[in-house]
Amino acid sequence: MPRHPEEEALAALALGDGTPDDAVHVDGCSTCRAEVDAYVDAMARAVGAGPVTLVAPPARVWEAIQDELSEDQGSPGASPQTVSATVGAAPTLEGSGSGSGSGAGAADELAARRARRMPRWAFAATAAAAGVVVGAFGVSLLGGAEPGLQGTVVATAPLAALADDAPAGTAEVVQREDGTEVLVIDTDTASVTDAYLEVWLIDTSVEGMISLGPLTGGHAELEIPAGFDVASFPIVDISVEPLDGVPTHSGDSVTRGVLGAQA
Amino acid sequence: MSLAVRLDTDGGEPMVADLAVDPAPDPRELARRFSAGDDTALEELYRDVSALIHTLALRALRNAADAEDVTQATFVSAWRGRDGFDPDRGDLRGWIVGIAKRRIADALDARSRESRRLAAVKDVAEPAVSDREADAVEIAYDIEALGDPRRTIVSLAFYEGATHQQISERLDMPLGTVKSHLRRSLMTLRERWEVNDAQAS
Structure with missing residues (x-):
């Protein structure tokens, strides 16, 4: 039996693009047939999943992570720029009436609002969260593992x-x-x-x-x-x-x- | 931004692509620095996998604000719990995806607890991320991670049913080069998924 084809030649067979000689070899070689099958499986997995849209989180999520971790010692702190940007958004909160929230002011308000939101399940998820200060308003979490x-x-x-x-x-x-x-x-x-x-x-x-x-x-x-x-x-x-x-x-x-x- | 849509964007790169365009950091090196508490590793990890995690959360929770919360909680938990990650034994991406899935489950639990308190709520259908859906998101990430031009070629071949010849014409690339990229991409994907499957079992 001739020597086994290279991996890339086996991948080519799976893609319907192999040489006739390699195809003949694979027909008579269970080892190589298993390899080709594995490539076919991988292709089927990708095709079967269908195209999926990956959605990057908005920038405020990274800012919120930095803010939250800035309370820990020896961890990435909120940069001064991040903090001042959040503080700068604060004045738009009071003035935003219905229909007036357009453009950058509205986006800032949303960012400020989101940045200091904490998920309720975080109470159970992180007992260490007690008393963590979030965002620019000095807002602290209510309670710890037992919300009260x-x-x-x-x-x-x-x-x-x-x-x-x-x-x-x-x-x-x-x-x-x-x-x-x-x-x-x-x-x-x-x-x-x-x-x-x-x-x-x-x-x-x-x-x-x-x-x-x-x-x-x-x-x-x-x-x-x-x-x-x-x-x-x-x-x-x-x-x-x-x-x-x-x-x-x-x-x-x-x-x-x-x-x-x-x- | 779907894979297919990105093909039409020649000029202004969308945000998703900006993130994905960053060459993926060497996984072992990144895992080692993350484990050692190097805070630049957290930022690199975030740039690499935040879209993957956010998409998993979005598809499970179907709510943008909740998905952002889960993404935030996942990275915060990962960083605070980095002592629990052994860079010699597992891969960092699989580990943080595991954290994300638990945070998603926490969020769904909290939702159903709150829903039960609402007498008026009828037929509360709890969305959940199925293994199949989670797989699809991770597969999309792996195809993204092939980088250009391979991710473009793969999505044309696998999702648009383009022939090798059509891809060659559309991308103005020699046919042999298209075929070579496809072969190497398939080899990369197979290897990646065998590693994943081995860790999952």
Whole structure:
């Protein structure tokens, strides 16, 4: 039996591009036939998977990783540029009313919002996360492995569905010992498909508003940016936001309540 | 940006391609530096596999914000848990993909727990990343990692059904060169997947 063809010649056979001599050899050689079969399998695997679009994460994800790890010793710290960029985005938060969020300001707001968001499951996932400071507002995580909120309820709002005015849970502003405030939502607002729910605080003229982030379940604890006066933005609003990447309010509110001072 | 679409972009390279165009760092060298706590290794790893991980998360969670959270949590966990990675025993990419799959499972668990609290929620269909889907994403990554012109040639041959002659004409490349690139690509892919399968079993 002549010597085995080179690997590349066997790959060529799998691609339908081999020489007749090699094909004859492979017919009579189980070792080489297994090799060709392996190449055919690899090709079938690639073809069978179909073309898949790989989607790179936006730049803010790397920034958020750096921010989060900057709390650890001896790890990649947030560069000064990263921090100042996030801080620079802060002023756009208060001014962004419905429809005004276009261009760079809106993108910055979204980046700032995303950068300091922490996934709720991170509590269970990383016990070490307790007290980690995220983002430029000095926002800290609530609790550690056992999420629990310590503080004083300073305002409450019964929530109602806008469609039929039916009770839909409650919203509370809890002030923690360090003075920071958290909006705690407990609602039975139904989740939505092909869209998501987002929580907003809106002023009484329904012009100024701030997003506190998406609502991914019946219970949410959403940080209110430091220095933000809830009394001026007392309307708690839950909206249905299409998955279109537009950071402004969709105008499609489903649940609302008005915060009143806790007696 | 799909493989097929990228073929039409001669001028402005899309962001995905920018990431993928970076030559993949030598895996063993990168794994060693990562394990030793060299923080530039984390950035290189991120440039290499963040699109792979983000895509896995996107396809499993079908929510951009959640996918970003998972991607973030994966790299944070990987860096904090780098002591648990042995560069002599496993490959770094397989290891971090394993972390990503656990983070995705965590996210789905959290979602279903929250969903159960909502009495009003009906027929909560839990999306999950199937092994088949995860495979497809990793295969796409491996084809990307072939670099140009091989990834272009492979996607034309495998996904557009172009003949070798058609590829030669379309890319203005000698037929023999097209065939050679295809052979070498197939050899690379087979080797990569045999390594993966050996580690998975």
